[in-house]
Amino acid sequence: MIVVLLILHGLLAVALLGAITHQALAVLSTAPATNGRWTFINRFRSVDATAYATPIVVLFAVTTLGGALLYPQYRVDVRPALEDMQNVAANGVFEIKEHLAAIGLGLLPVYWLFWKKPPQGAEGVAARRYLTWLLAFFVWWNFIVGHVLNDIRGMVS
Amino acid sequence: MSGARLTIFSIMFGVFYMVSFYYDLALFRYYPEVSEFHLLRNDHLGVVILWYGWIVTSALASAAIAFAVPPNLAERLSPRWVWIIPTAVVIGMLIYERRWFV
Numbered sequence: 647m648i649v650v651l652l653i654l655h656g657l658l659a660v661a662l663l664g665a666i667t668h669q670a671l672a673v674l675s676t677a678p679a680t681n682g683r684w685t686f687i688n689r690f691r692s693v694d695a696t697a698y699a700t701p702i703v704v705l706f707a708v709t710t711l712g713g714a715l716l717y718p719q720y721r722v723d724v725r726p727a728l729e730d731m732q733n734v735a736a737n738g739v740f741e742i743k744e745h746l747a748a749i750g751l752g753l754l755p756v757y758w759l760f761w762k763k764p765p766q767g768a769e770g771v772a773a774r775r776y777l778t779w780l781l782a783f784f785v786w787w788n789f790i791v792g793h794v795l796n797d798i799r800g801m802v803s
Numbered sequence: 804m805s806g807a808r809l810t811i812f813s814i815m816f817g818v819f820y821m822v823s824f825y826y827d828l829a830l831f832r833y834y835p836e837v838s839e840f841h842l843l844r845n846d847h848l849g850v851v852i853l854w855y856g857w858i859v860t861s862a863l864a865s866a867a868i869a870f871a872v873p874p875n876l877a878e879r880l881s882p883r884w885v886w887i888i889p890t891a892v893v894i895g896m897l898i899y900e901r902r903w904f905v
Contacts, residue, residue, distance in 0.1 A: 714855065718835030721850050738903020745824070745896050748858050749889060752816025752865065755809040756885050763806060765882045776886035780893070 648719050655712035656792070662705040663789050669698040670782035673775040695778075699761035703754050706781070710747045713792075717744075724799045736798055743791045746784040757781060807877035808869040814884055815865035817892040820857055823864075825899070829856025830863070 671691035684692075720740075728736045760774040823829065832841050833856070836849035844851075869877075 717852060717854065718833070718838075721852055722835050726850075734903055738900060741903065742897065742900050744854050745820070745900075746893070748820050748854065748861070749817040749892060749896075751858065752820065752861065753813050753885075753889055756813035759806050759809050760882070760885070770882045773882035773885050776890070780886055780889060 648716065651712060651716055652796070655709060655716060656796075658705055658709040658712060659785075659789050659792065662702065662709050663785055665698050665702050665705060666778070666782045666785045668693050669695045669702065670778050672698075673778050696761055699758055702781070703758045706750060706754060706785070710751055713747060713788075724795070727799050733798065736795060739791045740795055743788045746787055750781055750784040753777065753781060805874065805877075807874060807880070808872075810880060810882075810885055811872050811877050812865045812869040814888050815868045816861050817889045819861040819864040821892055821896055823857040823860040824853075827853065828860050829853040830860045831856045 668690065671687070672693050672695035674691060725737060725740075757777050760770070760777060764770060764774060830842075832844065833839070833852040834841065834845065834848040834850070835852060839848065841848070
């Protein structure tokens with residue numbers, strides 16, 4: 647059961663990573679394809695960024711919930727093993743992962759609000775952009791750390 | 804909850820989360836080896852998870868602040884604070900968590 651949940655958590659994280667990366671690149675201030683050529687990056691960021699907001703909120707919340715359900719197994723089996731291996735840095739990056747997940751959860755209401763009812767003016771547009779990049783940083787960190795830790799000490803090892 | 808209140812909630816959540824973490828203000832504790840939640844510390848129950856408790860503490864505290872701030876004051880808040888304060892919280896957290904890598 648725990649392995650199924652771990653795989654599901656990983657798959658949801660992949661979907662979240664893709665969605666937030668599309669959106670984070672879409673809000674870059676430079677206009678795409680100004681030279682008339684459409685590169686891969688231009689195409690990648692030429693999406694309706696607003697349409698990603700609700701799926702990102704749902705995916706972030708559900709993925710974090712999955713992580714919360716997996717956490718007891720990590721605390722009982724994985725963390726002591728990492729401590730036995732004296733792999734202090736692995737526990738450190740995981741601690742940062744849990745902080746970012748929590749802070750990200752708290753940011754979801756204003757993130758959703760700023761995408762659905764954007765504040766007026768350049769300051770509001772900039773705030774929405776930085777908020778999106780902040781969440782994208784959280785998602786990338788958590789995704790990479792989750793994978794690295796699973797490689798060091800997977801649930802079935 | 805109105806838009807201004809949601810904004811206050813999100814801004815304050817990260818601040819309260821870090822305060823809860825730093826001062827160990829988890830509303831409750833979970834002991835995974837016995838699958839039990841407790842309000843108080845029970846060292847004989849094995850390893851403890853405080854993360855759930857920190858999140859609930861932060862959610863309740865930031866919701867209280869969001870409702871306590873007068874609406875006209877909340878609506879005057881510049882949108883820049885929604886990313887500046889969480890970014891400052893993250894930087895502060897990363898500086899504190901350097902302890903794992905030295």
